[in-house]
Amino acid sequence: MALNEKLKTVFAGDLRELMLISYIVLGNNAVTNRFIERGYDMPVHAWSSLYAIDRFPGIRAKEIRTIFPRPQNTISRAISLLEKRGYVRQGASESDAREKRLFATADGQRILAEMTALSLRRQAELFSPLTAEERDTFFGLALKIAAGQNLLDSALVSGAIDLHDMGSAA
């Protein structure tokens, strides 16, 4: 166990679950964000957006928010950066002149492939304490949490995040 005494106490308290996932994610971000930000000089959300655009060619900016629950201006800025760097181009939408239809350029695909390879190694590293079976179990349970209505929509705070309407198809 690489956890110190205080940490063990916290992870035995009432808020243990919240504290633990917060610990994992803050810790992981401190590693991951830096290596994306330093190595590629872009905020993490830019690479997330590039990932979404490459994966779903022609995706609209607002749809990216359904994949990465971030504020609208964050996505807007990320796309603007990606365009400036030549990693993304936008085609006009036929149906709606307000919409941006986004596509990754060859450059964008190339750099994304690099970043994805790095992230895969990071993923393997992060989950290395688990066996393959445990990883599957963990993933399945996390998926249940993600699919719960309460993740983005809390009874405790009204209007917390305005993603409710964002295309939650069956």
Add this chain to the structure above:
Amino acid sequence: MALNEKLKTVFAGDLRELMLISYIVLGNNAVTNRFIERGYDMPVHAWSSLYAIDRFPGIRAKEIRTIFPRPQNTISRAISLLEKRGYVRQGASESDAREKRLFATADGQRILAEMTALSLRRQAELFSPLTAEERDTFFGLALKIAAGQNLLDSALVSGAIDLHDMGSAA
């Protein structure tokens, strides 16, 4: 399932685990951070710090970092805010004049109790898609990940976070 099509595709890809925990945490933060920040007009890290100080009376500022892996100046500012609000007082350390020994005031304890009650409800809400047994399983697996050396110390990025030395007692 309240997950849209694109999300399901992403959660079926190579980076599914990273994407999923990122989704859960970004989504949860969008809810939780706001209700702490709005309701109590303080950054989340201030409440985290207050939690740590109340739980471990006399804790040193640097030790808070072992519980919440955040940069040093973040904790420093959080404590400064808590002192300004009268939620925390500092006693001098006998052994080292540089150290701050931190204690929650009565006011601090009162407000922390409120915030903790809210967080408990949020925790219950967030994990409500899981049965009690599933919650235990999830927690156990997450604990394994947290205890792995790779969380804070990646082979992929040297010197990612300087918490290695921070009292990881057995």
Add this chain to the structure above:
DNA sequence: GAAAGATTGATCCATATGGATCGACATGAC
């Protein structure tokens, strides 16, 4: 006990962030 190095926590500064607003366009009611 003087000097070099390490450690604690505060502060500086450039950048990232999110809430609010804005302009452009779309849709619906009449």
Add this chain to the structure above:
DNA sequence: GTCATGTCGATCCATATGGATCAATCTTTC
């Protein structure tokens, strides 16, 4: 058609963030 309302994405602004640096203090070595 006109007007009200809704939605998309860009921008404004105040604040939060993290890396770097700083002063103060402690430790080590001689």
